[in-house]
Amino acid sequence: MDPAIVACVVEKHLKLIGLEEDAERAEQQEFLGSLSKQQLQQRGVAIYGLRITEQRTGLVGKTIVELGTGSNLPAHVIKTGDVVQIDRPSKTEVEAVSGIVNRLTENFISVAFKEPPNIPDDGLRIVKLPNDVAFQRMRYAMTNLGNSKQSRLLDVLFGPVKGDGKQFPDPDTTKARWFNPHLNESQKEAVISALNASELKLIHGPPGTGKTETLIEIIKQLVTPRIFNTSTRKRVLVCGPSNLSVDNIVERLGQIDMVRVGHPARVLESVIPHTLDSRLATGDAAALVKDIRLEIDTALKQLSKSGAKRREIYAELKELRKELYSREKGAIDNLISGSSVVLSTLNMAGSKLLKNRRFDVVIIDEAGQALEAECWLAMLLAEKVILAGDHCQLPPTVSSPSAERGGLATTLFERLVSRNPEAMSLLNTQYRMNHLIMDWSSTEFYHGKLIADPSVATHSLFTEHNESVLRLIDTVGFDYLEAQVDEDQSKYNEGEAKLVVEHLLKLVTGGVSPKSIAVITPYNAQVGLIETLVSECHQVRGVEIGSGISQS
Numbered sequence: 090m091d092p093a094i095v096a097c098v099v100e101k102h103l104k105l106i107g108l109e110e111d112a113e114r115a116e117q118q119e120f121l122g123s124l125s126k127q128q129l130q131q132r133g134v135a136i137y138g139l140r141i142t143e144q145r146t147g148l149v150g151k152t153i154v155e156l157g158t159g160s161n162l163p164a165h166v167i168k169t170g171d172v173v174q175i176d177r178p179s180k181t182e183v184e185a186v187s188g189i190v191n192r193l194t195e196n197f198i199s200v201a202f203k204e205p206p207n208i209p210d211d212g213l214r215i216v217k218l219p220n221d222v223a224f225q226r227m228r229y230a231m232t233n234l235g236n237s238k239q240s241r242l243l244d245v246l247f248g249p250v251k252g253d254g255k256q257f258p259d260p261d262t263t264k265a266r267w268f269n270p271h272l273n274e275s276q277k278e279a280v281i282s283a284l285n286a287s288e289l290k291l292i293h294g295p296p297g298t299g300k301t302e303t304l305i306e307i308i309k310q311l312v313t314p315r316i317f318n319t320s321t322r323k324r325v326l327v328c329g330p331s332n333l334s335v336d337n338i339v340e341r342l343g344q345i346d347m348v349r350v351g352h353p354a355r356v357l358e359s360v361i362p363h364t365l366d367s368r369l370a371t372g373d374a375a376a377l378v379k380d381i382r383l384e385i386d387t388a389l390k391q392l393s394k395s396g397a398k399r400r401e402i403y404a405e406l407k408e409l410r411k412e413l414y415s416r417e418k419g420a421i422d423n424l425i426s427g428s429s430v431v432l433s434t435l436n437m438a439g440s441k442l443l444k445n446r447r448f449d450v451v452i453i454d455e456a457g458q459a460l461e462a463e464c465w466l467a468m469l470l471a472e473k474v475i476l477a478g479d480h481c482q483l484p485p486t487v488s489s490p491s492a493e494r495g496g497l498a499t500t501l502f503e504r505l506v507s508r509n510p511e512a513m514s515l516l517n518t519q520y521r522m523n524h525l526i527m528d529w530s531s532t533e534f535y536h537g538k539l540i541a542d543p544s545v546a547t548h549s550l551f552t553e554h555n556e557s558v559l560r561l562i563d564t565v566g567f568d569y570l571e572a573q574v575d576e577d578q579s580k581y582n583e584g585e586a587k588l589v590v591e592h593l594l595k596l597v598t599g600g601v602s603p604k605s606i607a608v609i610t611p612y613n614a615q616v617g618l619i620e621t622l623v624s625e626c627h628q629v630r631g632v633e634i635g636s637g638i639s640q641s
């Protein structure tokens with residue numbers, strides 16, 4: 090590698106991450122500081138009138154405080170994993186404490202704290218705060234990259250070595266043993282070249298081309314080699330930028346020896362049994378920590394009625410939590426280092442649980458949606474990386490215009506596709522769209538290289554073919570006026586919304602179920618308007634309407 094190039098990349102990204110963090114913080118603070126109680130509630134960033142309903146011990150000695158209002162919580166936008174402040178707005182002498190939302194139901198919100206919080210039992214408020222953990226971790230990743238030693242992987246990524254190194258002679262594909270023999274030719278080529286790559290593999294997967302399907306085969310082949318005659322089973326870290334991107338893989342891996350690192354409240358329900366928490370709560374580890382958890386919970390219960398003994402109980406709690414931490418840490422280490430496949434978000438790869446571990450291979454899915462620094466959180470943990478994604482779709486969202494101009498939204502995947510094209514395979518057959526829908530994007534973005542699999546190439550919603558598969562409606566000249574709701578700058582257009590509902594009616598009366606239709610519009614106000622019109626028209630109720638921005 091060329092240390093000067095690495096230093097330059099590190100410096101650039103540290104600066105861009107700083108700009109992005111400043112922009113996000115300024116946005117949040119301006120937002121929170123300028124709003125009244127009523128406005129904060131209306132926007133859903135604060136919940137008032139809460140009281141503590143329960144306190145207990147969570148994983149690694151955290152204190153979990155459950156709060157409720159006595160009935161359903163008002164509408165809010167607070168999500169699990171958000172950093173929140175808890176205070177008592179009517180009493181300034183009560184010091185605010187901050188924690189992380191651990192679980193949410195209609196009636197309760199649970200918050201995890203490092204130490205038991207010293208707050209009163211009622212009259213409390215929760216306010217959503219900006220979360221700087223992601224930024225701290227990205228900074229840590231870039232600093233680590235700057236300090237990393239020369240390696241083959243870094244030579245490929247920052248030096249003159251090409252990313253086409255092979256470990257084995259190419260196998261006879263007709264005789265290869267596949268977990269999924271139905272993979273198409275481009276998928277099989279991607280699997281073989283990924284397994285054979287010495288340091289780097291890039292898999293370019295346009296929509297519906299079976300990127301996940303291909304990664305599943307790669308993971309299974311790494312853990313239990315069948316194609317390449319090697320007895321070495323690899324240990325794999327699989328990451329993605331969002332919880333959903335990781336959970337899609339967990340769901341399709343089946344019964345493999347794996348552990349999903351991440352908060353159970355943030356993962357899909359079907360994935361919960363694979364989470365670290367669930368595995369710890371059910372295995373041998375559970376017995377090891379059961380007694381000590383009970384003792385902590387008893388001490389926590391005494392705390393609220395203890396008066397003068399409060400200090401003693403705090404001291405006892407501190408000791409108990411130290412012991413719990415050390416036992417749980419041992420159990421966590423055993424589980425993570427004993428699993429063939431570990432899965433987490435990129436951000437979580439920078440957490441205490443994973444950051445100093447080593448793997449044989451790191452796989453990143455949806456790499457076209459991840460910031461470069463996030464990728465480094467995972468990539469520094471192995472000597473071989475496989476990145477899958479599609480740089481021709483939307484890049485990750487960036488709040489700071491200066492950071493965007495500086496290149497923060499240019500992903501590592503996109504950079505490597507042009508820097509190391511020899512390491513790339515294109516998945517060329519898609520299984521989702523009629524070819525008429527595909528043709529346009531194939532020509533515009535994929536140099537006309539996409540093929541529609543025969544199973545979908547001519548499929549259509551109607552058996553009697555009188556409705557076109559793809560229709561573009563130019564509303565210029567229709568006198569449809571755009572309007573703006575408020576200072577949010579969100580726009581809507583009544584004429585276009587009515588046109589959408591007319592088309593929905595046509596589809597539904599033609600026999601399409603409303604549940605299989607989705608409407609996407611970039612403006613929240615337009616989402617709201619179409620939702621209202623849809624709710625007023627009973628035939629089309631059930632249609633999904635959204636801005637297309639993922640919530641995961």
Ligand SMILES: Nc1ncnc2c1ncn2[C@@H]1O[C@H](COP(=O)(O)OP(=O)(O)OP(=O)(O)O)[C@@H](O)[C@H]1O
Nearest residue numbers: 271272273294295296297298299300301302303520
């Ligand atoms: N070789 C194949 N034969 C038949 N069906 C396939 C094949 N590969 C993928 N599919 C199907 O195509 C669909 C898309 O696959 P998959 O979700 O793996 O694609 P993707 O590229 O990850 O999708 P996305 O566009 O969401 O990123 C799935 O229904 C999958 O079962």
